[in-house]
Amino acid sequence: MEALHKLFNPESVAVIGASEKEGTVGRAILENLLATFKGEILPVNYKYDYVLGLKCYRRVADLPRAPDLAVVAVPATSTPGVIRDLCNLGTRVSIVISAGFREVGPEGAKLEVELVKAARSCGMRVVGPNCLGVYDPWNGLDTIFNPNDRQSKPRAGGVAFLSQSGALGAAILDWLAEAGIGLSKFVSYGNAADVKEWELVEYLANDSRTAVIALYVEGVEDGRRFMASIRKAVAMGKPVVLLKGGRTEAGSSAASSHTGSLAGRAEIFISAARQAGAIVVDNLGELINVLKVLTWGxxxxxxxxxxxxxxxxxxxxxxxxxxxxxxxxxxxxxxxxxxxxxxxxxxxxxxxxxxxxxxxxxxxxxxxxxxxxxxxxxxxxxxxxxxxxxxxxxxxxxxxxxxxxxxxxxxxxxxxxxxxxxxxxxxxxxxxxxxxxxxxxxxxxxxxxxxxxxxxxxxxxxxxxx
Missing domain, CATH: 3.40.50.261 (Succinyl-CoA synthetase domains)
Incomplete structure (x- = not known):
C-alpha cells in the first residue's frame, strides 16, 4: 500500500508531455496542478525550456530528482520507454493518461503488456492506462485532464469515487459538486493494467478521510479479490455503492471496446456484490441519491x-x-x-x-x-x-x-x-x-x-x- 499512499500524497509530480499549447491534455493537467497542488511540479517535454512559467526538462533522465508521482500523457507507443526511464530515475508510482492500449485491439493489448512489464521491472505501480486521472481535494492533487472552466470539482469530504470510465467519472464529478457532496478521493483507473480496483477499495477501506466508497465498474479480472475488498470495507463500517456497466449484451460489447474489459455475466456479478455487502444501484440517479442519504444523514x-x-x-x-x-x-x-x-x-x-x-x-x-x-x-x-x-x-x-x-x-x-x-x-x-x-x-x-x-x-x- 506504500505506492498507493504516494499516489495520493506526493510531494512532487512530474508531467510527462506537459505543453504550452491550448486545448491539449498536457496543458490542462499542468494548469490544474498549478491551481491547487502545493508540492513541486516538474514538466517534461523535449520541445520547451519553460512551460507556463516552470522550468521544463527535455527528457525524464534530465530531471533533477525522482518525482514521487509521474503523470504520463504521451502517445501510447512512447509510454513503455517513458516508464523505463522513470524506473531508472527511481519513481515508483505513475498515472498513464494515454489511450491506445487493450481497448483498441490486439496490437494495443501487446503494448499494454509491454507497459506493465516495464513498470514491474522496478516495482513501479501504474494507474491506467486510458484514464482521466486522480483528484484529491484534501491536498490539492489534481491530475485530471479536463480544464477547470469545464469540469467542476467537489469540495473536500468523505465520499471516494472510483471509475473505470473517465468520461463518466467526469460527469459524476460535476454532479457531486452540484449536489454539494464532499469528496475524499477520485480515481479514474481505466484499463486497470496494473493497479486494480480491488486494491483501491482496500486502500480506501483504511483511509481515515473516506467514509463511503462509490464505484462505476464495467468488469473486473479477479472477482474473488474484488468481493473480498467490498467485505473488508463493509466490516469497517464503510458503505460501498456500486454501479455496474455492461449489464446487457449490448452494454457488455460496448465495455469491451471502451476499456478492453470483459464484463462477464452481470447477474452473477451483481448477486455476488450484494452478498459481499455492496449497495448495487441501477443508474446514475440512484447512485447520487444514495450518496446523499449516506453522506448527510x-x-x-x-x-x-x-x-x-x-x-x-x-x-x-x-x-x-x-x-x-x-x-x-x-x-x-x-x-x-x-x-x-x-x-x-x-x-x-x-x-x-x-x-x-x-x-x-x-x-x-x-x-x-x-x-x-x-x-x-x-x-x-x-x-x-x-x-x-x-x-x-x-x-x-x-x-x-x-x-x-x-x-x-x-x-x-x-x-x-x-x-x-x-x-x-x-x-x-x-x-x-x-x-x-x-x-x-x-x-x-x-x-x-x-x-x-x-x-x-x-x-x-x-x-x-x-
Missing part, C-alpha cells in the same frame, strides 16, 4: 418510516412507496399521537402519514416533524412539502428545520413535487441543511431502502465477528 437504523405532508394525495403515494419498497410505515406511539392531537388543527390526520393540511405554515411543519422524528418507533422521516401553498414560507422553513436537524439524529429526506419555484427552494433546503431533496417519493424511498439494507448487512457482519 447516515443510514437508517431500521425499516420504519415516518411521513409528514401538507398534501393528502402526496402522503398516500409516499405510503405506497414505503410498502412497495419493503419498508414499513412506523406506528407512532400513543404519546406522539396525543401530542399531535393537541398541537395540530382538528382536521389534521395524526396517524402516519401525518397530514398537516394544505394551509400548513412552517411552524406547523416544525411541530409535526420534530414529534415524528423523536418518536422511538421511527427510523427515518420523509418530509413532503407542496411549496405551491401560499402558507409555506421556504426561508422560515429552513430556519425552523435547522434546529430540528441539529437536535434529532435520524435520517430525514425532503420530497417536493413541482416546477421551477419548488426546485429552487428545495435546493436551498438541501444546500443549507444537508437534507437530501427528491422530486418524487419513489426516489426518496428507494434511496432510504438501499441505505437501510446496507446497515442491516453491516450489523449482520458485525454480529458474526463477535
Amino acid at each position: 447516515g443510514p437508517p437504523k431500521g425499516r420504519r418510516v415516518g411521513i409528514v405532508t401538507n398534501g393528502g394525495g402526496a402522503g398516500v403515494l409516499a405510503a405506497d412507496s414505503v410498502e412497495l419498497a419493503g419498508l414499513s410505515l412506523a406506528p407512532l406511539t400513543e404519546g406522539t399521537l396525543e401530542y399531535l392531537r393537541g398541537a395540530l388543527p382538528p382536521a389534521s390526520s395524526i396517524k402516519n402519514p401525518v397530514d398537516i393540511l394544505g394551509d400548513a405554515p412552517p411552524e406547523r411543519y416544525a411541530v409535526a416533524v420534530e414529534a415524528v422524528a423523536e418518536d422511538p418507533n421511527v427510523d427515518s422521516v420523509v418530509i413532503i412539502t407542496l411549496m405551491q401553498s401560499p402558507a409555506f414560507d421556504p426561508r422560515r422553513f429552513i430556519e425552523l428545520m435547522r434546529g430540528i436537524k441539529e437536535k434529532v439524529r435520524k435520517p430525514m429526506v425532503l420530497v417536493a413535487p413541482g416546477g421551477g419555484y419548488t426546485v429552487k427552494h428545495s435546493r436551498e433546503v438541501e444546500r443549507e441543511l444537508a437534507i437530501p431533496y427528491f422530486r418524487t417519493s419513489e426516489e426518496a424511498v428507494k434511496a432510504l431502502k438501499l441505505a437501510t439494507e446496507w446497515y442491516e448487512r453491516y450489523k449482520s457482519v458485525e454480529g458474526e465477528r463477535k
Whole structure:
C-alpha cells in the first residue's frame, strides 16, 4: 500500500508531455496542478525550456530528482520507454493518461503488456492506462485532464469515487459538486493494467478521510479479490455503492471496446456484490441519491418510516412507496399521537402519514416533524412539502428545520413535487441543511431502502465477528 499512499500524497509530480499549447491534455493537467497542488511540479517535454512559467526538462533522465508521482500523457507507443526511464530515475508510482492500449485491439493489448512489464521491472505501480486521472481535494492533487472552466470539482469530504470510465467519472464529478457532496478521493483507473480496483477499495477501506466508497465498474479480472475488498470495507463500517456497466449484451460489447474489459455475466456479478455487502444501484440517479442519504444523514437504523405532508394525495403515494419498497410505515406511539392531537388543527390526520393540511405554515411543519422524528418507533422521516401553498414560507422553513436537524439524529429526506419555484427552494433546503431533496417519493424511498439494507448487512457482519 506504500505506492498507493504516494499516489495520493506526493510531494512532487512530474508531467510527462506537459505543453504550452491550448486545448491539449498536457496543458490542462499542468494548469490544474498549478491551481491547487502545493508540492513541486516538474514538466517534461523535449520541445520547451519553460512551460507556463516552470522550468521544463527535455527528457525524464534530465530531471533533477525522482518525482514521487509521474503523470504520463504521451502517445501510447512512447509510454513503455517513458516508464523505463522513470524506473531508472527511481519513481515508483505513475498515472498513464494515454489511450491506445487493450481497448483498441490486439496490437494495443501487446503494448499494454509491454507497459506493465516495464513498470514491474522496478516495482513501479501504474494507474491506467486510458484514464482521466486522480483528484484529491484534501491536498490539492489534481491530475485530471479536463480544464477547470469545464469540469467542476467537489469540495473536500468523505465520499471516494472510483471509475473505470473517465468520461463518466467526469460527469459524476460535476454532479457531486452540484449536489454539494464532499469528496475524499477520485480515481479514474481505466484499463486497470496494473493497479486494480480491488486494491483501491482496500486502500480506501483504511483511509481515515473516506467514509463511503462509490464505484462505476464495467468488469473486473479477479472477482474473488474484488468481493473480498467490498467485505473488508463493509466490516469497517464503510458503505460501498456500486454501479455496474455492461449489464446487457449490448452494454457488455460496448465495455469491451471502451476499456478492453470483459464484463462477464452481470447477474452473477451483481448477486455476488450484494452478498459481499455492496449497495448495487441501477443508474446514475440512484447512485447520487444514495450518496446523499449516506453522506448527510447516515443510514437508517431500521425499516420504519415516518411521513409528514401538507398534501393528502402526496402522503398516500409516499405510503405506497414505503410498502412497495419493503419498508414499513412506523406506528407512532400513543404519546406522539396525543401530542399531535393537541398541537395540530382538528382536521389534521395524526396517524402516519401525518397530514398537516394544505394551509400548513412552517411552524406547523416544525411541530409535526420534530414529534415524528423523536418518536422511538421511527427510523427515518420523509418530509413532503407542496411549496405551491401560499402558507409555506421556504426561508422560515429552513430556519425552523435547522434546529430540528441539529437536535434529532435520524435520517430525514425532503420530497417536493413541482416546477421551477419548488426546485429552487428545495435546493436551498438541501444546500443549507444537508437534507437530501427528491422530486418524487419513489426516489426518496428507494434511496432510504438501499441505505437501510446496507446497515442491516453491516450489523449482520458485525454480529458474526463477535
